Amino acid sequence: MNEKLKIEPISNRNFEEFFHLITKLAEYEHLDPPDKGAKRRLKRDALSRRYFSAYLGRFEGQAAGYLIYFMTYSSFLAMPTLYIEDIFVLEEFRRKGIGTELFRFCVQKAKENGCGRIEWCVLTWNTPAIRFYEKQGGVRLDWYFYRMTGKQIDEFLSNR
């Protein structure tokens, strides 16, 4: 419970604050932040195409954190899964229960949408995040996570 926190959907009005938080998460994770083109696409995909659901956490009026989720699917359960792409709270707003409230918001959305599961990934070195998610009841699975990016995709397709 956190009366000082308001969770609001991303809109034209708060998009700049939301985008700033995304770049702060990328910085925290030592990953490449979205560039100018990505910012434009992100706005379009969030507000018009609705490729994902995104919310801002406002603590005493200030943009303190955000979350992004979308629906995936489990073929064995035959039910949608709520996948958490990002949950992030700015350093200076930590230890106020904001992360827990953002996570709870996702869990409630999963319940409302009849999801059988909630899934997410955590960087293996991110001990604070791992501790946080295990405290919430998350279970680490024996799966490896694989990826091909644009360069590998093009190489694969040219090697016919």
Next chain:
Amino acid sequence: MNEKLKIEPISNRNFEEFFHLITKLAEYEHLDPPDKGAKRRLKRDALSRRYFSAYLGRFEGQAAGYLIYFMTYSSFLAMPTLYIEDIFVLEEFRRKGIGTELFRFCVQKAKENGCGRIEWCVLTWNTPAIRFYEKQGGVRLDWYFYRMTGKQIDEFLSNR
């Protein structure tokens, strides 16, 4: 290249063959297969709600394998990701290049849909799958994969 293989979308006509293959994958992965209710939901979600894309691989006319994918999203790239939920080839149809063709089909779909990435998970003990995916150019990431299921979701929500 495999002229004996036809990849066809799941429809009312081939749903039973598709469902049989899903139960075979669950068996192979030592995971709970879909039950009767799941079968009903899977049909509805594949054919009417279109929560995911599913295709059957037919080798010389026989149902030999299947694939399921859906679109997720990368907030840092600000591009859709093609996520491969399942690629499976029945034991007796292996070593004919069918898995590679099913994977190639997914890669082409990613390209057609302007995806920045392709992602998937592999059980850590599934060495043949790991070898297969690394041969295709997949890169294992330093992420842990987390999950909450129905029981953990209900427990979390009751612990307010």
